[in-house]
Amino acid sequence: MLSLHNVSAGYGGTLALRNVTVEVAQGEFVGIIGPNGCGKTTLLRVATGTLLPEAGEIRLQGRALQLIARRQLARTVACLPQHLAVDLAFTVQEIVLMGRSPHVSRIGGETKRDLEIVGLAMAHADVLHLVDRPITELSGGERQRAYLAMCLAQNPSLLLLDEPTNHLDLRHQLSLLDLIVRLNRQARMTVLAVFHDLNLAAEYCDRLLLLDRGQIVAIGSPQDVLVEETIYRVFGVTVSVQHDPSSQRTSVIFTSHAPRSGINPGGTPLPSTPTTGLPRGRAAVSGRGR
Amino acid sequence: MSVLGDRKGLIAHGTLLLALVSACLFSIFSGAAHVSAGDLWHSGVFQLRLARTGIALVAGAGLSVSGVIFQSLLRNPLAEPYVLGVSAGAGLGAALAIVLGLMAVGTWTLPGMAFLGAMGSILLVYALARTRGGAMPGSTLLLSGVIVNAVLGNVLMFLVSLASSEKLHGVAWWLLGDLQMFDWALLRIVSVVVAAGVAISIILARDLNLLALGDEPAAHLGLDVEWAKRLFFIVASLMTGATVAACGLIGFIGLIVPHTVRLAIGPDHRRLVTASALAGAAFLVLADSVARTVMAPSEIPIGVVTSLLGGPFFLFLLRRKKSSYGN
Numbered sequence: 001m002l003s004l005h006n007v008s009a010g011y012g013g014t015l016a017l018r019n020v021t022v023e024v025a026q027g028e029f030v031g032i033i034g035p036n037g038c039g040k041t042t043l044l045r046v047a048t049g050t051l052l053p054e055a056g057e058i059r060l061q062g063r064a065l066q067l068i069a070r071r072q073l074a075r076t077v078a079c080l081p082q083h084l085a086v087d088l089a090f091t092v093q094e095i096v097l098m099g100r101s102p103h104v105s106r107i108g109g110e111t112k113r114d115l116e117i118v119g120l121a122m123a124h125a126d127v128l129h130l131v132d133r134p135i136t137e138l139s140g141g142e143r144q145r146a147y148l149a150m151c152l153a154q155n156p157s158l159l160l161l162d163e164p165t166n167h168l169d170l171r172h173q174l175s176l177l178d179l180i181v182r183l184n185r186q187a188r189m190t191v192l193a194v195f196h197d198l199n200l201a202a203e204y205c206d207r208l209l210l211l212d213r214g215q216i217v218a219i220g221s222p223q224d225v226l227v228e229e230t231i232y233r234v235f236g237v238t239v240s241v242q243h244d245p246s247s248q249r250t251s252v253i254f255t256s257h258a259p260r261s262g263i264n265p266g267g268t269p270l271p272s273t274p275t276t277g278l279p280r281g282r283a284a285v286s287g288r289g290r
Numbered sequence: 291m292s293v294l295g296d297r298k299g300l301i302a303h304g305t306l307l308l309a310l311v312s313a314c315l316f317s318i319f320s321g322a323a324h325v326s327a328g329d330l331w332h333s334g335v336f337q338l339r340l341a342r343t344g345i346a347l348v349a350g351a352g353l354s355v356s357g358v359i360f361q362s363l364l365r366n367p368l369a370e371p372y373v374l375g376v377s378a379g380a381g382l383g384a385a386l387a388i389v390l391g392l393m394a395v396g397t398w399t400l401p402g403m404a405f406l407g408a409m410g411s412i413l414l415v416y417a418l419a420r421t422r423g424g425a426m427p428g429s430t431l432l433l434s435g436v437i438v439n440a441v442l443g444n445v446l447m448f449l450v451s452l453a454s455s456e457k458l459h460g461v462a463w464w465l466l467g468d469l470q471m472f473d474w475a476l477l478r479i480v481s482v483v484v485a486a487g488v489a490i491s492i493i494l495a496r497d498l499n500l501l502a503l504g505d506e507p508a509a510h511l512g513l514d515v516e517w518a519k520r521l522f523f524i525v526a527s528l529m530t531g532a533t534v535a536a537c538g539l540i541g542f543i544g545l546i547v548p549h550t551v552r553l554a555i556g557p558d559h560r561r562l563v564t565a566s567a568l569a570g571a572a573f574l575v576l577a578d579s580v581a582r583t584v585m586a587p588s589e590i591p592i593g594v595v596t597s598l599l600g601g602p603f604f605l606f607l608l609r610r611k612k613s614s615y616g617n
Binding site: 045048049050070071072073074075077078079081084085086087088089090091094098099101102104106107134154 | 365367493494496499500502503504506507509510511512513514552556557558
């Protein structure tokens with residue numbers, strides 16, 4: 001579906017991505033993880049063609065990316081960027097309809113089929129009830145789903161997502177990713193998504209791609225990539241990785257290094273405990289929630 | 291289009307068209323000279339008022355659609371036709387023509403100089419805003435425009451300070467908008483430029499929608515962003531330049547008409563462009579009738595009327611419905 005061969009890219013002389021080679025197969029769900037500034041977003045921008053690589057070759061369905069016209073590219077690749085802030089009070093339907101722009105002729109306008117696809121995209125993203133609401137008045141979760149519906153209206157074969165669950169609460173994170181996974185499994189839509197949350201990445205992706213300082217450190221199944229030593233080396237934090245062979249689930253449990261101080265709901269300070277002993281500040285997200 | 295609440299768009303367009311026709315009739319049959327409807331044709335007053343109504347209509351539509359384009363292009367609610375230096379450039383050209391006494395050369399000197407000034411300032415802004423890669427980021431464009439506007443504006447003020455009081459009056463009138471200087475040939479040229487600009491904006495209304503999302507999202511949706519930005523920049527600048535050359539600086543209309551129409555029918559450019567053209571035309575024709583009649587036989591500068599009529603009306607709408615531009 002998408003292949004990058006020895007791709008290097010950057011901004012004004014500094015390379016944010018160096019010699020990246022990766023192949024994303026049709027129907028795969030691949031997650032990109034790595035610390036801040038490691039080149040995750042740059043990788044997506046190169047894949048959307050909005051950033052031209054300094055070196056290397058990118059192919060989409062076997063064709064060189066730079067030879068594909070923008071409009072044609074937008075019929076195959078959709079991208080949900082991290083910061084999509086629309087100031088104008090477009091309704092949800094108007095926003096989703098914009099997803100049809102690469103398909104709609106300038107003179108003829110949208111056909112009945114376009115409107116059917118828009119309706120379907122809104123149904124998939126569960127925003128049908130918001131049709132006439134201005135995008136500016138929606139909550140973060142609703143807005144993200146509306147933008148996702150816009151991407152789906154493009155009828156893409158490849159969906160690129162940049163931290164799609166950013167700013168969403170846990171329930172909305174899971175429902176958005178459940179939806180994307182459903183599209184991935186049922187409609188065979190290839191997905192390449194940037195994740196900050198390692199557990200979400202492990203839960204939803206077929207393969208993970210770990211980037212550090214613009215280079216690929218590891219690529220493979222969540223179980224192969226999320227290794228305690230690798231995470232320590234890349235993120236500089238100590239974690240414990242657990243893998244449940246029966247469910248094939250990998251989860252990362254991290255431990256806070258800060259001494260815990262806090263006030264319990266009663267208002268009296270918690271008794272201080274010795275810093276040695278059991279790890280504290282345990283937090284893990286594993287399992288599919290619902 | 292049926293599910294897009296097109297009924298709303300249809301009603302809005304119908305209402306605006308009716309308003310425009312009424313405004314034109316009112317403009318033609320009212321004025322300082324008291325002429326009965328029968329004598330109107332023979333006295334030549336009709337032709338004068340027709341030309342004046344025509345230029346007001348065209349200028350109103352052109353400035354409003356320019357405002358729509360600049361607000362989408364720069365993704366800024368404060369953007370308007372004069373924000374990128376067109377006003378100061380044209381003002382400088384016009385003031386030069388008046389102060390240097392070039393008016394005697396011919397009737398076309400003032401509009402010609404104003405248009406040259408407008409185009410000069412636009413080219414300057416364009417050259418300043420272009421980055422090495424050929425891209426034209428909205429923020430850089432806006433900053434270049436504001437700076438060029440400020441610098442040229444001060445040169446203009448310097449020129450004005452040197453002018454004799456009689457010439458000063460001419461410059462002041464021009465800076466507040468002047469629909470008196472009609473000339474059929476000039477009207478024809480401005481009409482063609484504005485009609486072409488509005489037509490292009492209608493055909494490419496979807497691209498204006500995409501630009502309002504931001505450069506990168508627009509590119510993801512298949513738009514050649516740099517091409518579209520350059521094209522819209524040129525279209526809006528030419529419309530503004532031509533309008534300003536013919537009738538001076540009529541402020542405010544390019545800012546408030548798009549916002550008012552957006553409050554009424556939403557930001558979708560597939561409706562906004564045409565509705566703003568109609569609303570702007572109707573508004574300026576009406577404002578001009580007011581300017582000619584309330585203090586007859588003397589006239590109020592049209593720029594003063596647009597601000598005094600439009601400002602409070604817009605604030606009233608804004609307070610009632612909050613902003614159409616975000617929250």
